[in-house]
Amino acid sequence: MRGDARPARADYGRYLRIQTRWADNDVYGHVNNVVYYSYFDTVINRVLVGGGLDPIEGSVIGLCVESGCQFVAPARYPEELDAGLRVTKLGRTSVRYEVGIFRADEDALCAYGHFVHVFVDRATRRPAPLPEGIRAALAGLLREG
Amino acid sequence: MRGDARPARADYGRYLRIQTRWADNDVYGHVNNVVYYSYFDTVINRVLVGGGLDPIEGSVIGLCVESGCQFVAPARYPEELDAGLRVTKLGRTSVRYEVGIFRADEDALCAYGHFVHVFVDRATRRPAPLPEGIRAALAGLLREG
Amino acid sequence: MRGDARPARADYGRYLRIQTRWADNDVYGHVNNVVYYSYFDTVINRVLVGGGLDPIEGSVIGLCVESGCQFVAPARYPEELDAGLRVTKLGRTSVRYEVGIFRADEDALCAYGHFVHVFVDRATRRPAPLPEGIRAALAGLLREG
Amino acid sequence: MRGDARPARADYGRYLRIQTRWADNDVYGHVNNVVYYSYFDTVINRVLVGGGLDPIEGSVIGLCVESGCQFVAPARYPEELDAGLRVTKLGRTSVRYEVGIFRADEDALCAYGHFVHVFVDRATRRPAPLPEGIRAALAGLLREG
Numbered sequence: 001m002r003g004d005a006r007p008a009r010a011d012y013g014r015y016l017r018i019q020t021r022w023a024d025n026d027v028y029g030h031v032n033n034v035v036y037y038s039y040f041d042t043v044i045n046r047v048l049v050g051g052g053l054d055p056i057e058g059s060v061i062g063l064c065v066e067s068g069c070q071f072v073a074p075a076r077y078p079e080e081l082d083a084g085l086r087v088t089k090l091g092r093t094s095v096r097y098e099v100g101i102f103r104a105d106e107d108a109l110c111a112y113g114h115f116v117h118v119f120v121d122r123a124t125r126r127p128a129p130l131p132e133g134i135r136a137a138l139a140g141l142l143r144e145g
Numbered sequence: 146m147r148g149d150a151r152p153a154r155a156d157y158g159r160y161l162r163i164q165t166r167w168a169d170n171d172v173y174g175h176v177n178n179v180v181y182y183s184y185f186d187t188v189i190n191r192v193l194v195g196g197g198l199d200p201i202e203g204s205v206i207g208l209c210v211e212s213g214c215q216f217v218a219p220a221r222y223p224e225e226l227d228a229g230l231r232v233t234k235l236g237r238t239s240v241r242y243e244v245g246i247f248r249a250d251e252d253a254l255c256a257y258g259h260f261v262h263v264f265v266d267r268a269t270r271r272p273a274p275l276p277e278g279i280r281a282a283l284a285g286l287l288r289e290g
Numbered sequence: 291m292r293g294d295a296r297p298a299r300a301d302y303g304r305y306l307r308i309q310t311r312w313a314d315n316d317v318y319g320h321v322n323n324v325v326y327y328s329y330f331d332t333v334i335n336r337v338l339v340g341g342g343l344d345p346i347e348g349s350v351i352g353l354c355v356e357s358g359c360q361f362v363a364p365a366r367y368p369e370e371l372d373a374g375l376r377v378t379k380l381g382r383t384s385v386r387y388e389v390g391i392f393r394a395d396e397d398a399l400c401a402y403g404h405f406v407h408v409f410v411d412r413a414t415r416r417p418a419p420l421p422e423g424i425r426a427a428l429a430g431l432l433r434e435g
Numbered sequence: 436m437r438g439d440a441r442p443a444r445a446d447y448g449r450y451l452r453i454q455t456r457w458a459d460n461d462v463y464g465h466v467n468n469v470v471y472y473s474y475f476d477t478v479i480n481r482v483l484v485g486g487g488l489d490p491i492e493g494s495v496i497g498l499c500v501e502s503g504c505q506f507v508a509p510a511r512y513p514e515e516l517d518a519g520l521r522v523t524k525l526g527r528t529s530v531r532y533e534v535g536i537f538r539a540d541e542d543a544l545c546a547y548g549h550f551v552h553v554f555v556d557r558a559t560r561r562p563a564p565l566p567e568g569i570r571a572a573l574a575g576l577l578r579e580g
Contacts, residue, residue, distance in 0.1 A: 172346065173345070178327065179324060179325075182324040182327055200318070209361055212323060212358065213356075215356050216354055216355050
């Protein structure tokens with residue numbers, strides 16, 4: 001995934017199966033560009049919750065400060081997709097993720113992008129160190145960018 | 146499911162596993178009421194597409210004329226759900242579906258509701274008979290309401 | 291609005307202008323049935339916030355226990371709509387709202403429905419009396435059902 | 436808007452008022468990152484439809500091939516926003532837009548990003564020249580990137 005090279009399945013360390021929904025399709029009959037970002041949120045936060053993130057009560061939360069996506073080939077409901085996740089920067093208070101959306105069980109890439117979280121104190125919204133459980137959950141997904 | 150009686154798993158003839166998404170949760174930390182209706186759309190249209198509905202090119206499409214939902218217990222991301230479907234009226238040009246949303250692999254009911262499709266000619270939007278493939282796909286799900 | 295009679299503009303005491311969005315349209319080129327419920331949520335909570343509801347910190351929140359909608363005529367992006375709101379039951383811990391969606395500045399009705407909130411303590415999720423500010427904001431919208 | 440410089444209101448040639456919705460807020464109580472992209476889609480397509488784009492029947496449609504966003508400050512329901520739009524590249528078959536999301540009637544920037552459309556023939560999905568009406572509508576929004 002150097003430069004503009006398109007990612008392959010092996011570039012991601014974790015996958016989540018994504019079900020498309022009727023409402024994901026826009027008037028052109030394929031999954032709307034916006035919806036891919038909700039897939040990003042879904043696979044990323046699944047890992048964070050697995051590492052101990054408590055979105056309701058936890059004192060540290062992750063805020064998105066940047067995201068981006070390249071759209072390669074259309075997906076559509078009804079279809080299942082695989083969202084691959086890797087971490088390309090694991091800082092003290094921030095994380096850069098890369099996500100690839102593939103057709104289920106296929107090498108065909110639909111879209112790929114990135115997403116940057118800054119972790120903050122829920123009350124003050126000032127940057128805060130990643131909790132250890134979350135850091136550990138993400139460390140296993142760290143790959144060279 | 147007579148009167149206000151809450152439905153049970155055995156009341157539905159077909160199930161679709163539903164993945165919740167990060168964006169399904171609202172500010173109260175559970176799946177927003179609106180989102181359940183997108184689950185309804187998703188399980189219903191999965192069956193229709195299986196019966197030959199072509200949302201992009203087909204000459205007959207199903208338009209929702211009525212829906213409703215009772216919310217019993219909150220669901221939240223990340224969690225998986227099972228959407229059960231049955232048909233309680235299979236008319237010449239319309240269908241009444243009932244959907245139950247349960248926690249995955251559990252009897253616990255989160256919400257249940259109904260949804261009525263009128264099938265119409267795509268161009269004229271006048272009522273049109275259900276295509277045979279769709280009728281056949283739905284007939285197997287017909288239960289007493 | 292007795293029985294199945296369709297509501298008119300004069301049946302609602304408050305209006306909110308609604309902008310449709312690109313993503314509101316589904317593959318059939320009109321606003322998806324699910325999206326109308328997000329219009330309901332939007333007009334209702336606007337009034338509640340005006341009456342003092344604090345969705346983030348407030349100790350009492352409103353949970354939807356039931357909703358329903360009749361779809362009369364399609365709307366589509368780009369178009370503006372007017373969401374009319376009235377209250378038909380104002381109980382100690384619950385409220386029944388009715389919403390009508392009209393084309394902007396026209397009498398033409400697109401959809402109408404109802405929505406029931408039970409107010410609960412945020413922590414215990416047990417029913418709680420409506421806060422006075424909210425009750426006052428809703429009392430002005432009370433009409434015979 | 437050179438390099439990473441944050442855009443100002445004067446950098447955009449057209450504005451659309453955006454209403455936030457209840458469902459725009461995520462569990463952290465502010466507009467979810469994903470939703471900003473639906474604001475992008477909404478302001479961009481408003482201009483395209485004004486220039487003659489027919490999403491339902493038109494022979495040429497715009498497909499998103501790339502988008503990205505920087506999130507500067509949170510917005511939340513209920514609040515209104517202004518989406519500013521400019522065009523920084525107007526090619527034969529593609530357009531690059533830049534969008535800035537500001538608090539309504541204020542200079543305070545919430546988020547800014549870009550969005551690239553490739554125009555294609557609806558049937559073949561091969562690149563197609565921008566229709567003249569659309570080109571004319573966009574030409575007035577062209578600014579140096």
